[in-house]
Amino acid sequence: MVRGSAVVPNQYTFVFILKACSCGLRTSEGEQIYVHAIKLGLDGNVYVMNVLIKMYADLGLIVLARKVFDGSISRDLYSWNSMISGYVGAGDMHGARGLFDEMPERDVVSWSTMVAGYVQVSSFMESIELFHEMLQQGPPPNEFTLVSALAACANLLALDQGKWIHVYIKKEGFKIKDRLLAGLIDMYAKCGEIEFAHTIFISVDSSKQTIWPWNSMIGGFAMHGRSQEAINAFEQMRMTTRIAPNKVTFISLLNACSHGKLVAEGRQYFKSMASFYGVQPEIEHYGCMVDLLGRAGFLKEAEDMIVAMPIPPDTIIWGALLAACRIHRASEMAERIGKVITESDPNNIGCSVLLANMYSSGGRWTEAKIIRDKLGGMKKTPGCTSIELNGMVHQFLVGDRSHPQTEQIYSFLDEMTVKLRIAGYVPEVGEVLLDIYDEEDKETALARHSEKLAIAFGLINTTPKTPIRIMKNLRVCGDCHEATKFISKVYDREIIVRDRLRFHHFKDGICSCKDYW
DNA sequence: TTAGGGTTAG
Structure with a gap:
């Protein structure tokens, strides 16, 4: 278009093409196109500037995004929200909060971005606090805000707060479906109320058109050790809907099998996920399988699986096998696996503790002491x-x-x-x-x-x-x-x-x- | 009739 036609791109063109650069992570093309926009005098257009902020943020170039934001002649709510979202994406809640506090006016997106941002960096208390502030002095929350606030409650085991939000949702007449439904199921399940989570799940029937509520329900059953119910839910989804399971579905399902020692079922679902459902197993799925096989005592099969994996195994996977060795008191294998972990991650605390304990109980004091001394200087996560x-x-x-x-x-x-x-x-x-x-x-x-x-x-x-x-x-x-x-x-x-x-x-x-x- | 911001699950 630029080289061979008489047509001159306008502001719309640049918004589309910059967004393409952003999605395709094409930094240098994006910057060249930005220069074109400047030449055509479009650097004063707020739409072009805003998509540019987003592009730099998506590319992880937060400093450049800020430069565009600071230098932009025309700024509106979208500019501020894009910039805040950029900081959130970079995990910089400090930067996000700074802008949020100084912006001239905040709308529901500004608030929602912040509430979600705190959830993303696991600052759940801050998320809830800000949500309360919003209820007092901000615009009314919408589905986006509520989903994030529920996630914060779920992570804090804050059942009373979660229930309050549920009441609020009903009182304000929000339609409970899809993400909001998933958020409620997840909140109740994570707060220990698996029965109630299930009640809500079955009470909303016509609107389970997406995978979200199903995954919440299957995952909820799995984490409560209700393995058969997790499997039943999956089978029900398979038989009665046309919803396709995704990677999370299979993690939950394999997890359910693991908690219930359902080895045969786990093997079969793992096999069918790629061959029948077209979901390629990722490292997390292998992790579930190693945990399932290992804890059930199939240590050799678990190790064979790691060795044959098409993905390079990480220390989490080896750690799952090591934990299984401990349960089954397979000290020789544990020692071997422990060495593998220590080689790639010398500061792995869980692994060191386990090895030290093993050496002590086997009377191998010298070896135990070496690890123990090293452990003394490592920073452990306090219980x-x-x-x-x-x-x-x-x-x-x-x-x-x-x-x-x-x-x-x-x-x-x-x-x-x-x-x-x-x-x-x-x-x-x-x-x-x-x-x-x-x-x-x-x-x-x-x-x-x-x-x-x-x-x-x-x-x-x-x-x-x-x-x-x-x-x-x-x-x-x-x-x-x-x-x-x-x-x-x-x-x-x-x-x-x-x-x-x-x-x-x-x-x-x-x-x-x-x-x- | 064409553009821009925020969602949670293992």
Whole structure:
């Protein structure tokens, strides 16, 4: 068009072509075209400038995007929102907030971008806070905002807040479908209310035209260990709709098989995902399979799968196999796999802890000490458990003494330990950190795990029979899992624990995972 | 009749 025709491109042309550069990640063409636009005097056109901001942001060139933004003669709401979205995409919530605070006026998109941005960087508290600010002094939220706010609640285990949003959605007459429906199902499932999530899922029938609500439901069942129901949901979708499953569907489905030890089903779904559904397995799917096979005891098959993978395996995959070796006490294989992990990632804490423990229990003190010394200098993620009470989220770290009710919690814990012992609980000191040698100290360390602090806080502050919901950032430890079984019986409470990977529902001394986790 | 900003799931 530029070389061979008499037609001169106008502002519309540049918006289309710059957007193409943006989508195709073609930096140099984009910049050449920008020069054309300048030559034609279109650098004053707000549409052209805005798409240019977006283009630079999409290309990850946030500084250049800002340059265009700052230098633009005409700026409107779209310019500000595009620039904020650029910062959000770069994970720079500081930059985003700076612009958001100084912009002359904010519309629902500005607010939604920020609420979603905080979710993307896992600043869920900030996301909810901003959402509340919006309700007080901003424009009314729309579906976009609500989906993000629900995601923040889901991640915080903030059930009361999530319920409030559900009421708001109904009160304001939003049509509950697709993404919003998925968001609600996901929020309820992640807050431990899997039954209610399912109720909502079946209550909205005509509008499940997309994969989103299905994935939320299948994923919800999977994380609650309701494997057969996850499979049933998938089969129902297959038989009654024309919706195509995607990669997330299969991750959830394989996860469900893994939690339920459904090895044959898992193998079969993994096989059919590419051959029948046309979804190519990615590293995460292989990860699910290694976890499924490994934890079920098929260590050799799991390793063969890693070796035969068309994608280079990462330390997460090897880590899944290593964890399986620990469960099945396959120390030789563990040592071999441990070396593979350490080679590519010398600072892998989980791997080092496991190896050190293994060496110690095998009496190989020198080797254990080498790893232990190295571990001392590494930064470990502290165990953290949170619990919502009256709409407020309380967090506890291991041995935390910062909570206002600390004294009460610790004396309750002492009393609780006695009661649990009488009921037959025996601490599993094998799970304690490596640097404690005294058996009694080990038990004290266990008693102060963040899970137990949060449960004690919950028992103190809620009326009898109220279910207690807690969330841990890591996997729950073996001792806490055992102790919680006893607590549920001794105190007659349902205790719902969400760890990094799944839910455990404790009731009458039994856990829903049947100790397979 | 043609253009520009925000969505969540493992």
